[in-house]
Amino acid sequence: MSKITFEEYKSAIKTKYQSSKMEDISGILLNPSPAQLRNLCLIHFDNSLSINDENTMRFFFQVKEGEDLRRAIEKFEIARFRPIISFLMGEIDSDNSGRIELAAILVDLEKRPYSRFLKEKPVEKSLKFINEDINESNPKDKQVMDAGQEIKSGYLTNSLSKLKIAYIFSFLSILSLLCIFIWNFKDEDDCMVWNKDHYEEVSCDMVSNKMSLVSPIVTKREENIISNFKKIKVCDTTSFFKLGKPYVWYGKSFEGNYDCFTAPGLHPETGKTLKPITQYIVDKYLLKNKE
Secondary structure, three states: OOHHHHHHHHHHHHHHHHHHHHHOOOOOOOOOOHHHHHHHHHHHHHOOOOHHHHHHHHHHOOOOOOOOHHHHHHOOOHHHHHHHHHHHOOOOOOOOHHHHHHHHHHOOOOOOOHHHHHHHOOOOOOHHHHHHHHHOOOHHHHHHHHHHHHHHHHHHHHHHHHHHHHHHHHHHHHHHHHHHHHHHOOOOOEEEEEEOOEEEEEEHHHOOHHHHHHOOEEEHHHHHHHOOOOEEOOOOOOOOEEOOEEOOEEEEOOOOOEEEEOOOOEOOOOOOEOEEOOHHHHHHHHOOOOO
């Protein structure tokens, strides 16, 4: 593996992250947390994976062929996503190929994985050999080449100036995000745990592995996202839609019952992605026994 080319691949991923975080309608990439990156992996999985992306995820999550990849993602330790966040935000570098390839999927880099990036990387012909060929041929051709060299030199100088401005802007943007990151996440040691129909704050030091198997754990940094996430009991007066759009999300419990929630996300108990409510589900399963 060429060190220089791999550095270019990592740079391309970081550059793509800067644009993707502004275009991501879910808002996950704008201010990502470990649990949110796990959710984003599940979203990519549910939207169907290419063969290369599936192989990348199986390598990162250590899932053999034929084993349940989605379940492995759901049960994956969210703390292991932190190095990916640090890499994308430029806080630390990484040469871990598994993390780099998963980051390429999360930011939706077009030329992924690294093997594809390597094949499609443009290669410029050396000007040295061109000049040697012209020196041995028609002198007029050399004059044309010299003029072309001057034009190209001016173009490169102008491009480098624009590139410097872009780097400065990117550096200031990353610095601002880093300050926000530190300010928002300074009480990182606080966690949130699901309790019947809502999330409650607990100390991460008191969270045991046994507890995480019973109830999913998220960090307090996500409190602004999950503060409105609650399980509700539906009735005849429940507003399932507003202006024709779903206002309730549902998913099946382990017992096969239909649970309803006030926001999209994952079912706190099963880890399955919640679905927007439909009139069919309301009539068929939620209100059929309430008539």
